[in-house]
Amino acid sequence: MTESSDVVRWLRAERANRGLARIELSAALKYRGEIYDDTLLFTAPDGTLTFGTLPDEQRTQVQALLHQHHAEETARGNIELSVVCEATSAPSIRLTDELQRHRAEQEQARAEAHFDTRPYGRALAQRVAEILDAGGELSVTIDPREGLLRALWKPDSGTYAYGLRYAQGDSEALVTFASRDEFIRWLAERSDEVFAKEDRPDDPLAWGHGTFDRAFFARKTGQRS
Known part of the structure; x- marks a missing residue:
């Protein structure tokens, strides 16, 4: 026309x-x-x-x-x-x-997406590990209607996991770590940008939705990030 x-x-x-x-x-x-x-x-x-x-x-x-x-x-x-x-x-x-x-x-x-690219560092990762060692779990909501969460937890006394948790109690580990030190190294090297884009790197509309970030970890550990 x-x-x-x-x-x-x-x-x-x-x-x-x-x-x-x-x-x-x-x-x-x-x-x-x-x-x-x-x-x-x-x-x-x-x-x-x-x-x-x-x-x-x-x-x-x-x-x-x-x-x-x-x-x-x-x-x-x-x-x-x-x-x-x-x-x-x-x-x-x-x-x-x-x-x-x-x-x-x-x-x-x-064009508008800006995420912190700084690695979290070992100090922050250690504080997160302490929460998991005490039996805690860290999670953020992905879909409240489906009860879907992104989480960090300990499946048993010797391992650590990062993945999905569901309201009915099921879980799906996307990554597992055989030791505390392995988990700390992994988290210390990550950043807000890595978490924000990892699921759908080619879809900016989904970046940062239901993902962990530095501010979240700072709030949960009660210390400055």
């Missing part, structure tokens, strides 16, 4: 004929093409807003465009079209889908 497209030309003509300051078309094709919807938003010179819908001819054209875009790649999911025509500027046209939106969100999340 461009400025010369039939629908955009109709929108500009409608804005002019009605004496509007702005006319906006929002259209969506949702859930694998099963639901189609469109809305017109009219803005009068005094700022008053009213709503409407496209005539059948223009609605058919927009619907065909969205179906065509959806058919190009079934993984696109929901598709949204927005066209804004103002009295003083060229039309603004935007066609997006879930795939494009997800990629944009990932790029933004990657």
